[in-house]
Amino acid sequence: MSSSDGKTISVIGSGLIGRSWAMVFASGGYRVRIYDNQAGLAAKAITEIKKQLGELEDAHMLRGELSAAEQLVLVSSHDDLEQALEGAFFVQESVFEQLEAKQSVFQAVEAHVGDDVILSSSTSCLLPSNVFSRVQKRSRCIISHPVNPPYYVKLVELVPHPETASTVMETSHALMTKVGQAPVRLKKEIDGFALNRVQYAIIAESWRLVQDGVISVEDIDLVMSEGLGMRYAFIGPMETIHLNAPEGLEDYLKRYREGMRRVLTAFGPVPEFSGEAAKRINDEMCDLIPNDPQHLSARRERRDQLLMGLAKLKKEHQ
Numbered sequence: 482m483s484s485s486d487g488k489t490i491s492v493i494g495s496g497l498i499g500r501s502w503a504m505v506f507a508s509g510g511y512r513v514r515i516y517d518n519q520a521g522l523a524a525k526a527i528t529e530i531k532k533q534l535g536e537l538e539d540a541h542m543l544r545g546e547l548s549a550a551e552q553l554v555l556v557s558s559h560d561d562l563e564q565a566l567e568g569a570f571f572v573q574e575s576v577f578e579q580l581e582a583k584q585s586v587f588q589a590v591e592a593h594v595g596d597d598v599i600l601s602s603s604t605s606c607l608l609p610s611n612v613f614s615r616v617q618k619r620s621r622c623i624i625s626h627p628v629n630p631p632y633y634v635k636l637v638e639l640v641p642h643p644e645t646a647s648t649v650m651e652t653s654h655a656l657m658t659k660v661g662q663a664p665v666r667l668k669k670e671i672d673g674f675a676l677n678r679v680q681y682a683i684i685a686e687s688w689r690l691v692q693d694g695v696i697s698v699e700d701i702d703l704v705m706s707e708g709l710g711m712r713y714a715f716i717g718p719m720e721t722i723h724l725n726a727p728e729g730l731e732d733y734l735k736r737y738r739e740g741m742r743r744v745l746t747a748f749g750p751v752p753e754f755s756g757e758a759a760k761r762i763n764d765e766m767c768d769l770i771p772n773d774p775q776h777l778s779a780r781r782e783r784r785d786q787l788l789m790g791l792a793k794l795k796k797e798h799q
């Protein structure tokens with residue numbers, strides 16, 4: 482028996498993210514029970530997981546200490562919610578990003594589990610206060626927001642409901658760490674959490690620079706992939722400023738504070754992301770990467786291969 486002591490996690494929703502969670506949890510030795518409200522989809526997810534585990538094993542990228550076959554036997558599929566929740570200490574919801582769907586899933590789940598079971602949501606954009614509004618015991622609720630694809634991009638944002646118990650935050654943090662993810666704790670709920678707030682700031686300024694004719698679509702992407710992104714795969718913005726002045730962060734502020742504030746004050750308003758500018762930017766993007774299924778899936782495959790390589794590199798440097 483692995484160090485998970487045969488503990489069980491239920492995954493509700495067997496789409497892209499639900500399947501990834503199942504693989505991540507199984508890699509840590511947990512039993513995983515997958516449920517989907519579309520009959521047969523949970524079983525289909527197992528077939529897909531089997532295929533992916535085999536490919537990962539062949540590529541020497543399988544996570545955890547168990548073989549692909551050992552991980553696969555930990556995962557089961559269920560078309561009945563109550564059955565899928567049997568014995569679970571942690572429930573990871575990964576259904577459509579619709580408030581009503583999530584609210585009713587948690588209401589149904591709560592009716593079948595004990596008081597100490599943690600209810601966790603994968604939501605990207607919904608606030609915990611809204612997602613868990615129909616749950617009776619909200620101190621057991623938390624958002625565990627993954628990044629796609631979670632198998633290679635390990636960040637998980639843990640976002641509490643105002644009533645979430647600190648033990649729930651700590652147990653979720655320990656679980657995510659144990660299965661090899663990189664959890665971060667938000668101290669309170671906020672729209673967009675941390676990742677999307679930073680991401681949207683980058684997207685907005687990149688958009689304004691292209692829209693205002695300062696730089697091309699191709700070149701702004703190079704600013705990230707060949708510039709900022711090189712170090713951001715290893716160190717964040719705070720360490721960046723700490724290292725970028727001889728005497729650290731305070732020294733950086735002395736040197737660059739004014740310049741930073743001048744540039745930031747010159748930022749334009751929130752873009753509309755529509756109309757003539759959106760058409761122009763879309764055309765420029767499609768000249769580089771046509772938006773037909775073949776080109777897009779080839780680029781997605783390339784992205785995932787590169788992320789796999791980067792995950793390998795980061796593991797070697799831990």
Ligand SMILES: NC(=O)c1ccc[n+]([C@@H]2O[C@H](COP(=O)([O-])OP(=O)(O)OC[C@H]3O[C@@H](n4cnc5c(N)ncnc54)[C@H](O)[C@@H]3O)[C@@H](O)[C@H]2O)c1
Pocket residue numbers: 493494495496497498499516517518519522574575576577578579582586603604605606626627628629
């Ligand atoms: N895809 C991403 O990049 C990404 C990243 C982070 C978080 N998320 C979040 O993860 C969640 C799932 O996203 P996804 O991309 O896997 O979606 P998806 O559409 O691939 O899968 C959703 C699955 O949920 C099932 N489902 C719908 N309603 C259900 C219900 N009531 N009970 C049980 N199953 C139900 C569907 O049949 C489907 O299989 C969303 O909240 C999304 O915001 C997605």
